[in-house]
Amino acid sequence: xxxxxxxxxxxxxxxxxxxxxxxxxxxxxxxxxxxxxxxxxxxxxxxxxxxxxxxxxxxxxxxxxxxxxxxxxxxxxxxxxxxxxxxxxxxxxxxxxxxxxxxxxxxxxxxxxxxxxxxxxxxxxxxxxxxxxxxxxxxxxxxxxxxxxxxxxxxxxxxxxxxxxxxxxxxxxxxxxxxxxxxxxxxxxxxxxxxxxxxxxxxxxxxxxxxxxxxxxxxxxxxxxxxxxxxxxxxxxxx
Numbered sequence: 001x002x003x004x005x006x007x008x009x010x011x012x013x014x015x016x017x018x019x020x021x022x023x024x025x026x027x028x029x030x031x032x033x034x035x036x037x038x039x040x041x042x043x044x045x046x047x048x049x050x051x052x053x054x055x056x057x058x059x060x061x062x063x064x065x066x067x068x069x070x071x072x073x074x075x076x077x078x079x080x081x082x083x084x085x086x087x088x089x090x091x092x093x094x095x096x097x098x099x100x101x102x103x104x105x106x107x108x109x110x111x112x113x114x115x116x117x118x119x120x121x122x123x124x125x126x127x128x129x130x131x132x133x134x135x136x137x138x139x140x141x142x143x144x145x146x147x148x149x150x151x152x153x154x155x156x157x158x159x160x161x162x163x164x165x166x167x168x169x170x171x172x173x174x175x176x177x178x179x180x181x182x183x184x185x186x187x188x189x190x191x192x193x194x195x196x197x198x199x200x201x202x203x204x205x206x207x208x209x210x211x212x213x214x215x216x217x218x219x220x221x222x223x224x225x226x227x228x229x230x231x232x233x234x235x236x237x238x239x
Contacts, residue, residue: 010176020125030091031091041070054128054159056088060088108226111226148172170198186207
């Protein structure tokens with residue numbers, strides 16, 4: 001964990017859902033309340049996991065499409081949009097009430113963040129989750145103090161997998177993309193990092209849309225965030 005071991009890396013950008021915090025329980029509770037308010041059928045948590053990662057807008061539209069299809073209604077885009085405004089209002093209401101109650105920090109996350117800070121790296125959290133959800137969650141889990149910046153999915157014009165949020169976050173950190181490590185759990189994070197010119201490491205336990213994360217193009221994979229510093233040191237020593 002000495003400076004020579006992290007040669008070439010000045011900062012790290014860390015994803016939130018599926019990378020630092022297992023939030024599937026929060027999603028299930030908030031979406032369940034939303035669907036009940038809309039008098040729509042419930043959705044199984046296992047289905048939600050495959051829909052997480054592209055922002056709340058994508059999640060809600062995917063859930064609405066799923067439950068209406070399961071009910072035999074074969075909805076078109078106009079029907080989804082007709083429900084969306086009310087769905088978003090009820091989802092936001094329920095999520096803010098339960099935010100963090102049904103979620104847990106993955107093992108090794110705090111140790112990993114401490115190690116990265118101890119190695120002298122500047123840190124930012126970049127998530128597709130709205131900032132109004134992300135900031136209270138980080139505070140509730142005692143993770144907010146590790147980060148110089150926290151950017152939600154509503155901070156920039158586009159979301160991951162577009163590279164823009166990563167480029168903007170690098171600018172805020174004052175680092176070059178090539179010297180900034182992106183850490184995430186899915187192809188969204190990897191694609192955004194590749195397009196931005198950042199090295200990327202993926203955790204193996206998150207929400208990768210139901211696909212094996214080791215099939216995603218990345219520079220490394222770790223089973224816990226606490227493994228990140230030694231794993232990255234090893235990768236750099238071989239490069």
